[in-house]
Amino acid sequence: MVLATVFGGMVGIEREWSNHAAGFRTHILVCLGSATIMLLSVYGFSDFVDEPQVRVDPARLAAQVISGIGFLGAGAILRNGNMIKGLTTAASVWVVAAIGLCVGAGFYTGAGICTFLVLISLYLLNRWEKHLLRHRRVQEVELVIKDDPGVLAEIASAFGEQGIQIANLRMNPAEDHPAERYMQLIFSLKLQNPERFIVALERISLLEKVISLETGNMDAGKSRGAKSGSVSM
Structure with a gap:
């Protein structure tokens, strides 16, 4: 959960620095919440594993996180005339949820690589894109x-x-x-x-x-x- 907080905060600080709607704390909460739900899915129902009529599926709650986070991302998207803003922030919220799920499932390598690539996309590629399309x-x-x-x-x-x-x-x-x-x-x-x-x-x-x-x-x-x-x- 601490690792999810760190990874979510690393992505969120870039959004906060750029004055976007979903910033530092929002990304931390999304990542931490996703990790907690994944931990609940993996370990929270262990007492019922041996029950004959119970089927435990750790991916079920994770799937609900991936689909449900779209409502939060939609709140970051703004339309002004023919200009649409906030799509990148909405995407960063969604990918932070995926990072949280990876951390909660114990897939730390994937979570770390994903965080690294997200930061490259949001910071370095953003600057390169602005230079290219100036x-x-x-x-x-x-x-x-x-x-x-x-x-x-x-x-x-x-x-x-x-x-x-x-x-x-x-x-x-x-x-x-x-x-x-x-x-x-x-x-x-x-x-x-x-x-x-x-x-x-x-x-x-x-x-x-x-x-x-x-x-x-x-x-x-x-x-x-x-x-x-x-x-x-």
Whole structure:
């Protein structure tokens, strides 16, 4: 049980360090609980082994842990528009349950190797993946514009001149202006150079027909009738 606590904590500390929903204590509890259930399955029913009408199956409780842990993992998955977050954390909770079962069953070698590989996947491979996909970064930009001809073309031109590729565009009526002709635009952009992205935002924020402009980690806003040519990080 102590070993399960250590292995679960080693995985959980990486999730905690990255500010994910299921962190240090959650992973410890999942791993420790799984190990305890496995110990119960192996040793808890030893008094009934010799009973003629009783069939002891140590894998039965383990199977319930594997299927039941999915409910906990689902709580770590969040959806925001077309972006889904938390899948890796949910997977780490599930694999920590498997580590706990291995420890509880006495399969310490498998539990140790699995913990080592999980840490490599979450830390080293995560950094390698970010480095590999650094030129495929996707950024969302939300605009509210006056629905006049030519506005969308000006915005697309501002992105195109800076080498920014538009991956997706969603258009909705602006909820804040139901009685007027305003449109909400949500761009999904593929970025290669953050500095050129800021230049494009500054140019778009100066357009007369653009009412507001927001991004996930940047904000360039202006109220109706007022101009703003700056983008704050």
